[in-house]
Amino acid sequence: MRVPLSPVSHKLRVTATALGVAAVFTGSAFFLKLDAVKFFSRLQNAGGVLRRFMTIDLSVVGAATAEMIGSLAMAVAALCIGFFISLVLAFLAAGNTAPSKPLAAVIKGSAAVVRAVPALVWLLMIVASVGFGNAGGLFGLLFPTCGYLIKAFITSIEDQGTGSVEAMRAVGASRIEIAIKGVLPGAMGQILAWSAMRVEFNVAESVNLGMVGVSGIGAMLMRALGKYQYGAISAIALVMLITMSALEILVNRLRRGIRGGK
């Protein structure tokens, strides 16, 4: 007697799904007019271009590092401001600490809208309305930062449950006391871990910010690209690569430290 490991209906569903995915991919490829022949013939040029990129122009490394520090500063500043805004809004919106349900719904809804719109679009909109420059860039970065952190913080706060909040209410503590004494001790580890994670995103966004015209290493990269200075482009990319790798290692250390300290 044969014993199928899963019901026939299940197998049919898997097959149908696989066929569906294949069909969607083929459709997409036709829609984009992907032309494999042309693509691979152009690839032959890549060798020459790559060779030109190999000559790194070390004279721009100093300037690139300075610009990179500017981008980092903007990322960190946006994170610090966004951290406090998000923390307050998350306490007002989390199920166990929210003072009013409609207000909580408004905060959660707005954060969802902010997240749904790509970060670059926020940057462009803010920069277009308040102008280029660091203030505009910082303000633009705040939106994606808060959109992300509010959601993350709400989860961490709700993880603490209703028991400790109830106990603090019962002793006559105020909302702020409940938040600081009753909820934060348990939630702080997670909240810091989320924030550390956000540092990386913010630096990446901050580099993008330069590419749309605000200062920072992104702007420098755009200028070099515009003038086909391959050596400078490579040097700038190298600085970015080293910074991002260092940052990732640092953030991972930090998060492990936070988890270890629990």
Next chain:
Amino acid sequence: METILSVRALRKSYGAFEALRGVSLDFHSGEFVVVVGPSGAGKSTLIRCINRMIDPSSGGIEFDGVRLERARGAELRKRRAKIGMIFQHYNLIGRTNVIKNVLHGRLGHMPFIKSLFGLYSMADRLRAVALLEEIGLLEQKYKRADELSGGQMQRVGICRALMQEPRLLLADEPIASLDPRSAETVMNHLKRMTEQRGICCIVNLHQVDFARRYASRIIGVKSGAVVFDGKPEEFTADMARAIYEGGEADPLRGAAGDSVSDGTDYIEAAATPGGEYAAV
């Protein structure tokens, strides 16, 4: 005996369902009142309406000469600060150490800026230490609360409540999550410490044998109404059976009590989660 709490025609409805249907009771200082009744009878609702963790639909609550049902905001917090509360799941702040958990009992009594920075007065700190010593947890005072056993956590819960210097103490199923021996320790401390201080203590329990042993007065609640109010010796096996009749648990176990004193007769041992936790 001085009346410190009067509940008048207290009602609470959830939609069309009435969890409390007009409860009127007086409580006096020094009383150790145990509220018994089957799961879903409205015990938690009653106790939580008193300090307004739940807002009653109608009725009056007069505590210490003040009408609590109308209190709001800072006024309500000031009143709550005078009412201690103990929970089934202890509700300590797990990451915070024991002595700080005890001192949380002072939060309702001090200015915000001081509480924010943990600037508890030396007198408060000494009192916290004295309470921990009295309840046998002085050694654990710098341990994190989540490192304690259930019985120890509940003793910290008692200290936190007493730290409020309350005139009234509410306990909602304080021993329902404890093994029989810890349950007994906790009940002994609770009884002794509130008696010494002349505090009125209202305890929800579902173990009738515990109620008989500790209560100075038993209140039986069924379907949101008071059906018994009297001395423990008047709370007969027949009475217990009548109250638990139609409840979800077997009325004969524990209530009729052939093994009354071993502390293992949980009448509501199989209580449905929905009924028990709905209000929590």
